[in-house]
Amino acid sequence: MASNEEILTGLAEIVEEVAGIDTADVSTEKSFVDDLDIDSLSMVEIAVQAEDKFGVKIPDDQLAELKTVGDAVDYIAKNQ
Amino acid sequence: MTAFRLPATTPGARLLGLGSTQPANVVTNDDLAKTMDTSDQWIRDRVGIQSRRVVGDGTLLVEMAAEAGERALKDSGLELSEIDTVIFASCTMPSPIPNGAAQTADRIGISAPAAFDLNAACAGFSYGVGTAAGLIRSGSARHVLVIGAEKLSDWIDWTDRSTAIIFADGAGAAVLGPAPDEASVGVGPVAWGSAGDLAPTIFIKPENNALFQEGQSVFRWATTKIAPVALRAIELAGLTPADIDVFVPHQANLRIVEAIAKKLRKSGAREDMRVADDIILSGNTSSASIPLALDHMRADGRVASGDTVLLVGFGAGLSYAGQVITFP
Numbered sequence: 385m386a387s388n389e390e391i392l393t394g395l396a397e398i399v400e401e402v403a404g405i406d407t408a409d410v411s412t413e414k415s416f417v418d419d420l421d422i423d424s425l426s427m428v429e430i431a432v433q434a435e436d437k438f439g440v441k442i443p444d445d446q447l448a449e450l451k452t453v454g455d456a457v458d459y460i461a462k463n464q
Numbered sequence: 465m466t467a468f469r470l471p472a473t474t475p476g477a478r479l480l481g482l483g484s485t486q487p488a489n490v491v492t493n494d495d496l497a498k499t500m501d502t503s504d505q506w507i508r509d510r511v512g513i514q515s516r517r518v519v520g521d522g523t524l525l526v527e528m529a530a531e532a533g534e535r536a537l538k539d540s541g542l543e544l545s546e547i548d549t550v551i552f553a554s555c556t557m558p559s560p561i562p563n564g565a566a567q568t569a570d571r572i573g574i575s576a577p578a579a580f581d582l583n584a585a586c587a588g589f590s591y592g593v594g595t596a597a598g599l600i601r602s603g604s605a606r607h608v609l610v611i612g613a614e615k616l617s618d619w620i621d622w623t624d625r626s627t628a629i630i631f632a633d634g635a636g637a638a639v640l641g642p643a644p645d646e647a648s649v650g651v652g653p654v655a656w657g658s659a660g661d662l663a664p665t666i667f668i669k670p671e672n673n674a675l676f677q678e679g680q681s682v683f684r685w686a687t688t689k690i691a692p693v694a695l696r697a698i699e700l701a702g703l704t705p706a707d708i709d710v711f712v713p714h715q716a717n718l719r720i721v722e723a724i725a726k727k728l729r730k731s732g733a734r735e736d737m738r739v740a741d742d743i744i745l746s747g748n749t750s751s752a753s754i755p756l757a758l759d760h761m762r763a764d765g766r767v768a769s770g771d772t773v774l775l776v777g778f779g780a781g782l783s784y785a786g787q788v789i790t791f792p
Contacts, residue, residue: 424679425717
């Protein structure tokens with residue numbers, strides 16, 4: 385079981401790989417769409433990689449609910 | 465019980481010719497931005513398309529199909545009379561009856577061939593090549609014309625920016641025939657299948673006869689499930705990913721193309737493997753996209769005789785098919 389901090393670090397690495405955003409900019413309060421400018425297809429790529437990395441399922445309807453990095457960290461922590 | 469006489473089998477099939485056609489009418493992203501809420505940058509970022517070809521003069525689907533077929537035949541050097549089977553892969557016939565294959569054969573002037581339509585949507589060309597190769601190997605057919613032709617513009621809601629920016633028209637065709645010996649077989653075994661549980665992610669809406677696509681779901685499926693199909697096709701052919709010179713996936717979305725290519729490279733495909741990016745100027749032409757891309761890459765010198773080429777089609781159904789071919 386990864387801690388919230390470990391999840392954030394891992395998620396930031398995925399966001400960097402998929403969207404080219406510096407890991408330092410990926411903090412819990414940031415909105416994927418409004419702050420990080422990540423589009424819906426990149427969100428799918430991030431979800432797929434997060435599923436592999438953390439052993440969770442993130443269906444498309446759930447994915448739409450994950451507005452901020454913090455939402456994603458919480459979801460992964462709850463479902464891993 | 466009476467034993468039947470069966471036709472003599474052949475070592476396998478090979479490609480003999482290739483041809484394609486597109487409408488002359490170019491529709492740019494800026495053209496679309498005049499009638500819907502989108503922009504050139506938005507479209508390039510999401511799907512990688514800069515412009516597409518859309519029938520603007522009433523040209524029929526079977527007319528495009530016949531033109532592509534004629535070009536492939538000419539390229540093959542065969543006589544019309546040598547073609548005994550026509551497979552017409554399409555999901556955009558204006559009506560289900562009559563089929564497109566017989567009409568197209570008649571327009572080309574092929575006399576009384578076996579002729580049937582095959583609807584595997586964007587996987588149609590690879591399904592067609594797989595079927596043709598099987599017919600040739602079994603001795604049921606000798607020279608097969610496989611056509612992928614689509615007039616998606618007939619089935620688009622031109623106010624729906626999620627589909628109108630993607631789909632386009634065109635036709636591509638290949639002629640296949642028997643290889644004289646095992647060493648010259650040029651079509652590998654087909655890796656194919658379907659995922660009918662995901663049928664509702666791409667369908668024609670009955671209320672407006674327009675294509676609907678669940679973009680995120682299809683993107684997820686294509687970027688996770690298709691690389692394994694491509695790798696299976698390579699394995700079935702007794703090759704390794706490093707053997708692939710050219711990769712021609714269905715031109716669904718440039719980001720899907722790049723995601724699959726990246727996975728193949730992680731599995732051993734070479735960095736210098738040439739990857740089709742024909743969607744940039746052709747849009748997504750469903751069953752026509754693979755032969756169109758191949759024909760355009762030949763014209764650009766990016767695919768040459770003897771190259772080992774990996775094809776993989778995927779789309780509505782959902783259905784998918786891939787195989788390795790040797791470029792003629």
